[in-house]
Amino acid sequence: MGKFLNALFIFCVCCGIVLLSGARAIATPFDLPDLPYSYNALEPHIDAETMQIHHDKHHAAYVNNLNKALEKYPAQQNKTLTELLSNLDQVPEDIRSAVRNNAGGHYNHSLFWTAMSPKGGGQPTGKLAEAINKSFGSFEKFQQAFEAGGASRFGSGWVWLVKVKSGDKPGVLTVTTTPNQDAPLSEGTPILGNDVWEHAYYLKYRNRRPEYLKAWWNVVNWPEISRRFAAAD
Numbered sequence: 001m002g003k004f005l006n007a008l009f010i011f012c013v014c015c016g017i018v019l020l021s022g023a024r025a026i027a028t029p030f031d032l033p034d035l036p037y038s039y040n041a042l043e044p045h046i047d048a049e050t051m052q053i054h055h056d057k058h059h060a061a062y063v064n065n066l067n068k069a070l071e072k073y074p075a076q077q078n079k080t081l082t083e084l085l086s087n088l089d090q091v092p093e094d095i096r097s098a099v100r101n102n103a104g105g106h107y108n109h110s111l112f113w114t115a116m117s118p119k120g121g122g123q124p125t126g127k128l129a130e131a132i133n134k135s136f137g138s139f140e141k142f143q144q145a146f147e148a149g150g151a152s153r154f155g156s157g158w159v160w161l162v163k164v165k166s167g168d169k170p171g172v173l174t175v176t177t178t179p180n181q182d183a184p185l186s187e188g189t190p191i192l193g194n195d196v197w198e199h200a201y202y203l204k205y206r207n208r209r210p211e212y213l214k215a216w217w218n219v220v221n222w223p224e225i226s227r228r229f230a231a232a233d
Helices: 002-027 048-070 081-086 093-114 126-136 139-152 209-219 222-231
Strands: 157-164 173-179 188-195
Touching: 048 093, 081 093, 093 188, 126 139, 126 173, 126 222, 139 157, 139 173, 139 209, 188 222
Parallel strands: none
Antiparallel strands: 157 173, 157 188
8 A cells, every 4th residue: 555655646746747847838938949050150250159158048048037027927928029029018017128128139039040050151142132232232331331330339239131111111121220139120120130249249359349240241141031031021
């Protein structure tokens, strides 16, 4: 009888662990995406240590803090990142700042990792190249505007290439910057963004942000950016 009770106790404990694990999964609707390449894949332009800390610590913290903020609001957990960020006035006031910062951090970084590739660099082709030439005059002038935006962003933030909302100027691209972890969703669809927080480049480039911005072109994943440009319509 004693062996039976012991076995029953162990079974119940195991079931409890499974149930608790399941409940935890339901309460955390957002997950940290895997990097689509190894930590050292973007060297020498972005070093492995920076990539590991940036992804495993900084991005992970945004995901964890977002899930924590949403714990007591199940209705908010069913929304996508875009829905949360585009309708912050509908987010409960006591978590609004946390959602803005952490949903923004999760959204921005999720775009950032896939905007880069070990086989990146060069220039875009096709309709994206045509839109860049139409909007900026040439690819080189776009690069200059993008680098200038990133270098002049005071403090921490992002520099973006945004496809302007169709109802305004269809097909037009613009360069803009945002502070902290804000995303430029009110301006249109962000199709390319570079992180100019110091944690994105300081281990290798120290205070030389312009050097980081220039080196970054060597890893830009133009096929993915072209896909985003086409999907924006």
